[in-house]
Amino acid sequence: MQSLNISSAALRSVQQALDTTANNLANIDTVGFKRRTASFSELLSDSLNEQPAADRQQRSTPPGLRIGSGARIGLTKLDMAPGSARITDVPTDLMIEGEGFFLVSRPLYDNNGTMVGESYRFTRNGAFQVRFEAKLGAYVLHNAAGDLLTDTDGVPIMINGPVRNLQVSPEGVVTNDGTAVGQIGVWKVLNPDQLTQVGENEYDAELASGMTPYSKYELSAAKIRQGALEASNVNLQEEMSQLVNVQRAYQLNARAIAIADQMMGIANSLRSR
């Protein structure tokens, strides 16, 4: 019974769509989170060609009987729509107004504490904190994953001396007590769908250690807003209606399996006497 395979393939893909919706809902309060939308795609068709020759005439379609074999998840596309602004008035909370990502770097140290390289990631999460980084000998801005915010050259922004009255201009220029210490880089990614999601609200920037971000990306014209955070772009109503949709699709396919099962039972009972 091909019908069982068709419906179970569909159940599997519907399950994955549900996983996507569940992850969106779980991250509804994650700062800078971008939701994903699952979309389905058809599987290949089987073609049966053993048909009576008399059938060649009087038909509307080309010869052969083609029956599809179910569905699968085609794409889970990233929805880059902006989230709403959440005003926090915390000076180290930043929000990108427009297209682009912050580039954060994670220095990699060996056992002796010497830096052996860096890994670069993109994030829309602008909740940064100030801490003193002893290895760099300066104050840095880091996010919840411990990664350091970088400037327009991909170098961590370092603040010397006591951090006092930190200001970030819409262009990203950071001033500490009136002295400019660097400009935050906001990078435009042409095709965010190609970025690998690495968890912790970050995407792999695919830059080798020491590689300048200019070699792959360009700066975005987006403005930075200080004292605000970007809420996730998950829309509760939309996710709930997707949930209903997915649940009904699951039930319909489960019902199709039940019917196929009943048909097999009927075939089995041919020899019941």
Added chain:
Amino acid sequence: MIRGLYTAAAGMLAMQQRQEVLANNLANINTPGYKQDVGVMRAFPEQLIARIRDQEGPNIQGLPVMSGQPAVIGRLHSGVYMSEALPIFRQGDIAETRNPYDVALLDNLQPDQDGNERRLFFSVARLDNPGQAAQPDQIRYTRNGNWSVNADGYLVTSDGYYVLDNQNRAIRVNDPADPANSAGQQLKIGDDGALYRVDEAGNALMLPGGSERLGLKVVTNPLQLVREGTNIYRWEGGGQPEDLVQALQNDRTARALGQYTDPAVEGRYGLKQGWLERANVDPAQTMTDMMTALRAYEANQRVITTVEGTLEKAANEIGRVNG
């Protein structure tokens, strides 16, 4: 041996295939641009049945009656099979996704002069070298406008087919070597299929690959399309599907020349970027059809058991001596 046995078995097989088609429709209920299939049942070719060694013999005027010859009783179909799965190309409803790489196709093209159905499709192709234009035999058609951009910056379907422009070339949205002249998220698709990008100042600019318009094709009599799966259809009819602009122009010319006077002949269509066309499967109808198929299957099984009961009588009761 007993004809009814094979007839009913053919009925069961046909109902099983019908159920598969319906299950596939249900499986694709959320597939963008999916067009539902309808199973077409057909009786086996009819055959003449005759009575052999007839005592009466055939009674033909002018000839002597000869006994012991076969006499024709009449015609009989001995079963049913599913001859084809007809795709129904009715427009599906559309849903908003707000993704720049999603396009819903809306068409309301009038039938052509001979009354054939006409439907609008996107053209796609699998290409070894996306820099070269697709050959006619490589082109496939789809209604699924759920696309993404691959690592080289080309617009592709979820199964890796390149989306083609009106010159059958792959559409390059981004040039990874030249990000400043790439469209990125700023790809715009007009409601007539025009392709362009806008810069920060709002100016409309050309895409890096030079594509100006989507390759929209008008397929006359879409039943001649072969379903390949993965939302893709292959054209097996005569000639090639017309380019949309050409098809509309031909309609206007025919009307101007008086060959066709119906003013409604000019086609109407539209594209909506950020929307998707949903499957045109009706779950309630499909479920009902499935129940019908199940019961017809059961009825055929009942026929087999009945025939089997008759056979049992023949085998075990006739010829029993001490009854």
